[in-house]
Amino acid sequence: MIPELGHVALILALQLALVQGLAGLLGAARASSSLMALARGAVVGQLLFVLAGFLALTWSFLVNDFSVMNVAEHSSRHLPIEYRLTASWGSHEGSFLLWTLLMAGWTLAVLIFSRRLPADLVTRVVGIMGLLSFCFLAYILFTSNPFMRLHPAPANGRDLNPLLQDPGMVLHPPLLYMGYVGFSVAFAFAIAAMISGRLDQAWARWVRPWTLVAWSFLTLGIMVGSWWAYYELGWGGWWFWDPAENASLMPWLAGTALLHSLVVAERRGALKVWTVFLALAAFSLSLMGTFLIRSGVLSSVHAFALDPLRGLFILVFLAIVIGGSLTLFARRASVLRSARDRAGAAAEFKPVSRETAILLGNVLLLAALATVLLGTLYPLVLDTFDLGKVSIGPPYFNTVFVPMMVPVLLLLGVAPRLRWGKSNLSVVLKGVRWEALAGLVIAGAVPFAFGAFRWQAALGLGLGAWMVLTTARSLLTRWREAGFLSLSALGMGLAHTGLAIGIVGIGLVSAYQSERTVTLRPGEQAALGDYTFVFRGVTEVPAPNFSAMRASLELGREGKALDVLQPEKRIYRVSRTTMTEAAIRYGFLGDVYVSLGEPLPGGAWNVQLYLKPFVGWLWAGALAMFCGGLFAALGARRQTEMKT
Amino acid sequence: MNLWLGVSVLVLVALTLLMVPLWRARNLSGQNAGLSDGSGLSPPVSTASSSRRWLTLGLLGSLPAATVALYLHLGAPTILQEQALTQAHAAYDTDAMVKALEARLKEKPDDAEGWFTLGRAYIVLQRPAEAEQAFARAAQLAPKEARMRSQQAEAIALASGSLQGRPMELIMQALDMDYEDEKALELAGLAAYQQQQWAQSLHFWRRLMKKLPKDSEAYEEIGRAVRIAERKVVEASGLGERARLEAPEKPKAPH
Numbered sequence: 050m051i052p053e054l055g056h057v058a059l060i061l062a063l064q065l066a067l068v069q070g071l072a073g074l075l076g077a078a079r080a081s082s083s084l085m086a087l088a089r090g091a092v093v094g095q096l097l098f099v100l101a102g103f104l105a106l107t108w109s110f111l112v113n114d115f116s117v118m119n120v121a122e123h124s125s126r127h128l129p130i131e132y133r134l135t136a137s138w139g140s141h142e143g144s145f146l147l148w149t150l151l152m153a154g155w156t157l158a159v160l161i162f163s164r165r166l167p168a169d170l171v172t173r174v175v176g177i178m179g180l181l182s183f184c185f186l187a188y189i190l191f192t193s194n195p196f197m198r199l200h201p202a203p204a205n206g207r208d209l210n211p212l213l214q215d216p217g218m219v220l221h222p223p224l225l226y227m228g229y230v231g232f233s234v235a236f237a238f239a240i241a242a243m244i245s246g247r248l249d250q251a252w253a254r255w256v257r258p259w260t261l262v263a264w265s266f267l268t269l270g271i272m273v274g275s276w277w278a279y280y281e282l283g284w285g286g287w288w289f290w291d292p293a294e295n296a297s298l299m300p301w302l303a304g305t306a307l308l309h310s311l312v313v314a315e316r317r318g319a320l321k322v323w324t325v326f327l328a329l330a331a332f333s334l335s336l337m338g339t340f341l342i343r344s345g346v347l348s349s350v351h352a353f354a355l356d357p358l359r360g361l362f363i364l365v366f367l368a369i370v371i372g373g374s375l376t377l378f379a380r381r382a383s384v385l386r387s388a389r390d391r392a393g394a395a396a397e398f399k400p401v402s403r404e405t406a407i408l409l410g411n412v413l414l415l416a417a418l419a420t421v422l423l424g425t426l427y428p429l430v431l432d433t434f435d436l437g438k439v440s441i442g443p444p445y446f447n448t449v450f451v452p453m454m455v456p457v458l459l460l461l462g463v464a465p466r467l468r469w470g471k472s473n474l475s476v477v478l479k480g481v482r483w484e485a486l487a488g489l490v491i492a493g494a495v496p497f498a499f500g501a502f503r504w505q506a507a508l509g510l511g512l513g514a515w516m517v518l519t520t521a522r523s524l525l526t527r528w529r530e531a532g533f534l535s536l537s538a539l540g541m542g543l544a545h546t547g548l549a550i551g552i553v554g555i556g557l558v559s560a561y562q563s564e565r566t567v568t569l570r571p572g573e574q575a576a577l578g579d580y581t582f583v584f585r586g587v588t589e590v591p592a593p594n595f596s597a598m599r600a601s602l603e604l605g606r607e608g609k610a611l612d613v614l615q616p617e618k619r620i621y622r623v624s625r626t627t628m629t630e631a632a633i634r635y636g637f638l639g640d641v642y643v644s645l646g647e648p649l650p651g652g653a654w655n656v657q658l659y660l661k662p663f664v665g666w667l668w669a670g671a672l673a674m675f676c677g678g679l680f681a682a683l684g685a686r687r688q689t690e691m692k693t
Numbered sequence: 694m695n696l697w698l699g700v701s702v703l704v705l706v707a708l709t710l711l712m713v714p715l716w717r718a719r720n721l722s723g724q725n726a727g728l729s730d731g732s733g734l735s736p737p738v739s740t741a742s743s744s745r746r747w748l749t750l751g752l753l754g755s756l757p758a759a760t761v762a763l764y765l766h767l768g769a770p771t772i773l774q775e776q777a778l779t780q781a782h783a784a785y786d787t788d789a790m791v792k793a794l795e796a797r798l799k800e801k802p803d804d805a806e807g808w809f810t811l812g813r814a815y816i817v818l819q820r821p822a823e824a825e826q827a828f829a830r831a832a833q834l835a836p837k838e839a840r841m842r843s844q845q846a847e848a849i850a851l852a853s854g855s856l857q858g859r860p861m862e863l864i865m866q867a868l869d870m871d872y873e874d875e876k877a878l879e880l881a882g883l884a885a886y887q888q889q890q891w892a893q894s895l896h897f898w899r900r901l902m903k904k905l906p907k908d909s910e911a912y913e914e915i916g917r918a919v920r921i922a923e924r925k926v927v928e929a930s931g932l933g934e935r936a937r938l939e940a941p942e943k944p945k946a947p948h
Binding site: 050056057058060063081082084085086089091101194196197198 | 700710712715718744769921
């Protein structure tokens with residue numbers, strides 16, 4: 050009964066989304082108050098019914114209703130209750146349902162927090178988001194329906210993929226989707242601006258808080274994903290340049306560029322058309338990323354062939370959204386530009402100015418994005434047309450992506466010191482000479498404190514120091530000039546500092562990580578760096594849905610016992626898959642990371658030992674960026690309230 | 694029909710959520726139009742209200758129809774009846790079987806096997822008191838069969854909630870008759886475990902495991918219990934952590 054009502058709720062949500070989309074767009078075009086009101090009602094209704102559908106699915110998981118095919122395929126009686134709750138977004142179908150739920154939530158939030166904005170603009174934005182929701186709901190209902198039934202129901206389900214039975218993987222998709230879906234607000238505002246031909250500084254002021262919130266969640270989502278890979282995959286890697294990761298990095302890069310160009314558009318009225326383009330790009334890349342991950346095309350490009358309807362739907366949807374929005378952009382950009390000229394609001398800016406620095410950073414970010422896009426899609430395209438298989442991995446990305454990001458980070462130090470409009474280059478360069486010198490000295494000297502000079506460490510430390518010092522200095526200057534620091538400025542400072550911390554972490558861990566694979570019998574010991582590991586054997590530990598072989602290693606340094614590390618190998622009962630659970634001793638200066646390998650005859654085991662210096666700084670940095678983004682969003686929101 | 698009642702409620706909620714703002718907007722704009730008459734900003738009241746009327750009629754007509762059509766196309770409206778039917782069928786089967794068996798045993802009361810089957814059926818139907826009677830009859834009729842006694846012991850234990858006393862006596866009798874009786878081994882192990890006699894419970898359960906088919910659910914369950922009991926033995930013997938770690942290295946009997 051409940052799954053069937055959930056199904057009906059989704060069918061109603063589909064229709065309400067259509068009403069929301071049509072009534073919103075028509076109502077805004079005709080200035081019809083009744084159509085606008087209808088669109089608003091539809092927003093509330095759509096959220097309510099998508100939520101009802103989502104809860105119905107969750108309920109089916111909770112009560113082990115294996116007559117629901119989705120439950121039978123992604124859960125089992127042995128699955129602990131917390132993962133039964135979260136399995137509802139562990140599947141392809143449920144994951145899209147979560148996307149739609151978040152989308153409906155964001156739409157209502159736009160409606161609530163945009164009371165002061167012109168009614169026709171808000172309605173148009175809501176209408177565009179309604180059409181997007183409609184496409185997603187249609188995709189769910191017609192190709193990926195979570196409420197397909199089985200009769201007779203199987204006695205037990207096939208269990209949730211063990212990789213997903215983990216807190217990190219539970220959090221990762223909702224956070225990521227919060228970011229992706231959040232960019233749809235910027236996208237909808239951009240389309241609305243192009244339709245109406247109105248694009249002014251107020252527009253940028255309205256879009257900015259939404260984009261900041263979306264970007265913050267995307268940052269956090271990527272961070273959780275990277276952390277999960279670090280502790281779950283068993284060898285302490287935190288970024289693999291895997292297509293799945295690149296799929297989330299690309300919208301992040303576009304979103305980062307968008308955030309900064311929005312500042313220019315808001316403060317100076319410049320770069321507005323460029324900003325619109327970035328808003329379209331950020332969401333289009335989010336859509337592409339979601340479909341890349343969720344369509345199965347990454348594991349095999351021929352996965353589409355298994356379900357041609359899904360593939361076709363996705364391709365048509367992407368073509369409409371990306372192609373349609375770019376066509377609209379091409380046709381309306383001149384209108385926007387002339388509207389800008391009429392308004393005469395755009396301030397001129399000279400080659401040496403903060404605008405130029407931000408634009409340059411933007412262009413570099415997009416160039417870096419293009420290299421990632423190329424490296425991600427090129428192998429897929431080749432494979433699709435049977436032109437051979439190529440594997441593009443870390444060597445390509447490290448050599449192409451890193452050099453492009455270095456100037457971005459250098460600009461990050463200079464840009465806040467430049468004035469809007471026009472600046473004197475020599476004055477600015479003189480202003481940052483101490484920071485530059487400090488960065489160079491730290492880059493040259495500190496690596497020796499770690500034992501040996503490595504260029505990754507020098508680069509990370511130098512850039513990190515440069516970014517922290519220049520950011521601190523520019524905040525100090527602002528504080529002296531204005532007597533206070535706005536939330537936006539604080540957010541910017543926090544985010545830039547977070548990035549610096551992350552860069553230092555990346556540099557140090559890449560330069561100084563060490564690893565060893567050893568074979569140990571109970572009682573034997575091994576050493577890595579300053580640490581000793583005494584192997585105390587392996588015990589079998591039963592759990593409800595898996596059974597684990599748990600090793601115990603006594604960790605010591607300089608004769609002192611520090612900790613007992615217990616890495617595990619888990620065998621999941623229903624799916625018969627083996628998973629590695631690494632044991633990690635987290636530390637401020639670095640992690641000790643142990644994972645259990647294969648058993649050998651005579652009670653011996655293969656054990657992998659890793660030292661990961663400063664790796665935690667990466668995630669601490671990303672966390673600071675998340676907080677910085679939210680601070681800035683609050684600041685931007687406050688400005689919106691004051692000015693509208 | 695419960696399901697269609699639910700569907701109607703959902704459709705009504707959806708329509709309400711659309712109609713209320715539409716009608717409120719009508720009133721408001723009606724007032725506004727009255728106030729700013731002739732400003733030309735809003736369309737004339739008469740066309741606006743007629744378009745609203747069409748909108749209302751259109752939605753009232755199309756939303757329920759489209760919902761039902763889509764649901765009939767995509768959903769499984771008959772699944773509730775099908776499920777109910779299957780369940781009724783299963784329940785009917787057991788009930789009918791029990792009734793037939795009872796009738797047959799009334800005619801031919803000295804069928805030990807019949808009473809045994811009836812007892813098992815009662816256990817499945819969670820009627821342990823009647824099950825005990827049936828097993829008692831079976832045990833009377835076949836005094837050399839261990840399984841009658843061990844099942845009777847289980848029925849008593851299920852009714853009273855304890856293995857001590859009469860059930861334990863029956864289990865011991867059963868084991869005396871047949872030291873391989875599965876139910877007796879399982880219950881004897883459980884009784885020992887409850888009394889914290891770990892080694893003894895291990896003795897019974899390990900015996901039982903040898904008789905159970907591998908990769909059956911029962912085998913896995915008993916295996917789990919055995920592992921727990923093994924740990925308890927080690928802990929109780931005071932050997933502690935060290936001994937426990939070395940447990941997997943014990944030489945295994947050749948298969």
